[in-house]
Amino acid sequence: MLKRETRQASGSSGTESASRRGRPPGDPEVKRAELLKAATSVIAREGFANASLRKVAQRAGYTTGAVTYYFANKEELILALVESRFDRYDAMLEDIQAETDIKALLERWLHMTTGDPEFLTVMSELLAHGRHEPALASVWRRRYARFRQVYTSILEAGQARGTVRKDIPADLLADQLSAMGDGWALLFPLEPERFTPSRIKDLVDAAIALIAPASGTRR
Amino acid sequence: MLKRETRQASGSSGTESASRRGRPPGDPEVKRAELLKAATSVIAREGFANASLRKVAQRAGYTTGAVTYYFANKEELILALVESRFDRYDAMLEDIQAETDIKALLERWLHMTTGDPEFLTVMSELLAHGRHEPALASVWRRRYARFRQVYTSILEAGQARGTVRKDIPADLLADQLSAMGDGWALLFPLEPERFTPSRIKDLVDAAIALIAPASGTRR
Amino acid sequence: MLKRETRQASGSSGTESASRRGRPPGDPEVKRAELLKAATSVIAREGFANASLRKVAQRAGYTTGAVTYYFANKEELILALVESRFDRYDAMLEDIQAETDIKALLERWLHMTTGDPEFLTVMSELLAHGRHEPALASVWRRRYARFRQVYTSILEAGQARGTVRKDIPADLLADQLSAMGDGWALLFPLEPERFTPSRIKDLVDAAIALIAPASGTRR
């Protein structure tokens, strides 16, 4: 009772309905997506350790209760978040996979992952935290395994086509390249000024050179 | 570091017995080190997000007050922790650096970093968290830069000696290898079962192959 | 009770088909009864303190809104629940009351109250909580008084017939026996393993002996 008055007092427009309760129109999936987006924002900006449901709700323009209405748990929210991020990544990879030129492919991949600045940041936060949340860890293992497979088959195709060195099995190369990617995803937000576009280009070129077949010395 | 001066200033008494073996039992530096060790343990086991000063105190067998007595802040504790971990890493690198054979060197590095199972874990936790704590981030930038230099000079020596490929500048190679290492430090705790000794050996061998000069025997 | 009038006022339509067997599916009273049954279940299993409207709705297979639609309040639901449980108890007592043999009567009472395992549990939960909800307390007082009257008249009949001791007024005996019953209803769920069938039989026999007239054969 007391509280309600307080709330109304701080309401801006006098003509607007004082209560925000009741059933507004809208698809629950949309709201869930909104909340996941807000969670992404919060985690990207403040980090996993500092992300709270309250902040997520605030950023989404909801109350805390709304978040726990759509997600039973903080854990469930996080899991839904990882899955959704992976889904997006999946879709993006789909597009790229057709590219046969390994250099072009890597560049598109780079463009894709760095296109949404929040994406890599959130992924690395979630990855770093995965160790402590068994359910999260298992999602990572499951989905990460799929990506290694995709990478591996891409590299195998490259080996067949002669654009990727054959002396190292494709799965090891995939493992190494994705570890490298994870490392950068971790380092990038720490010292963004070091990762200038030209530095990034050099690193990508170097990566391509690393996995290219031995060409110059003997051919 | 910030507050260490303060502590020492009020702690260095001229009457201290110099004949005792090592530092006297009440030595603040010893206690600080003990607390840092406890902090390492706690973070390694429970993760940065779940590590609290209380847990650190408990693990060290100290009282809650002791932690804030020896460290003004949680932040200060964390900073001291990173510095101390880097100091240790520095010392370890010193030993290794003399090794000229690049393969032997990498293997010693591997042995060294994985020797203390808590080490890599804590480092990756702190690295992942660095982004959100400006002071921590700056420590990382400063000290990480030094390591890249060391790595670079090692790789340059290898290039000079002909054991490392010359088509990629040493600093790019260093960047890539350390990113790879960071990636693995992150992935390892997530799926330790995937990193069997033989898989690790393969990955290291593959890494060596990656940076090796294009040999005449291979095709 | 408070709001039942309101409901019925708006619910009794004259066009309702009278030929259908029982009440039509949409009958509010049926839904209310279903919800009360669900509430019984929830309270019996989880206890009054842990029972929430949401759980009741869930168990009944209704939506959250349905509960507050059929019952204005949580309090109203509880009151309706007590009344309905008492109604049932009333009906059960009706059947038994005819029994003239006091031992047979007690045994039928026992059989009756323990027949539905949820019954006693819910009653004791509601009884224990009654104190804190004035409306609930008043229901208890009113209906409990009636039962003491019934018990008293049964015992008086026994006294007249010579099967119940006459040195203690029937109302005091009724008070004592019902207190005993309440005590057991409270203790039973706490240590069910202690209340084996044979122990229960002994306790009932002893209770009968307690209220039996001092027989000539004893001592």
Place this chain on the structure above:
Amino acid sequence: MLKRETRQASGSSGTESASRRGRPPGDPEVKRAELLKAATSVIAREGFANASLRKVAQRAGYTTGAVTYYFANKEELILALVESRFDRYDAMLEDIQAETDIKALLERWLHMTTGDPEFLTVMSELLAHGRHEPALASVWRRRYARFRQVYTSILEAGQARGTVRKDIPADLLADQLSAMGDGWALLFPLEPERFTPSRIKDLVDAAIALIAPASGTRR
């Protein structure tokens, strides 16, 4: 910050230290006892279901944090509370046990249990809630068993002395009397006006008559 001002605003004396932190003198056991007393009050007044740590803290004049400082858990607080109540009851029983006259003993017991009006209320609240908290239930089972033993031996002594009927085993009598007591503890707060001193006297006298040896009819 905001809160502190509020706190200070309601502080009485202007010269008192604004902060209440730091280490005041005092025995932790005393504080624990204080908190238990506050918990007793709250539960007695508002019931177990409505008792919150906040209310306990408030009544004791502490903040919520203080309660969880002295008791790790709400559960731990409750357990400590039951144990302490039982300890008190134990001590009281000790005093009484020497009484050989069964009537005098019962009256002293009555006097004792009703002396502190909160005592019985809290006990019945805790008893009623015991079912849902395994740890609490086990404390009840353990300690309640002891009392039944004491009661049994008192009744056995009565039987040996000829003041208690011998046709019902003492342990059954103990069981019945304590159930009766629990029942009354439950009913009393519900309708205190019914339990006038004279009614209580009658009930006690009737109870004594119930367990007295068959005297009038044949001797």
Place this chain on the structure above:
DNA sequence: TATGAATGAGTCTTCATTCAT
């Protein structure tokens, strides 16, 4: 008639920090 989205107060709990002793 009935739904279910959303609220907002309240629950327990954890925690960094402060400070009298």
Place this chain on the structure above:
DNA sequence: GATGAATGAAGACTCATTCAT
């Protein structure tokens, strides 16, 4: 020098209740 009692804010979560649809 060191302790540990106490704070107060924040955390996740639950829940009765409201109400647009």
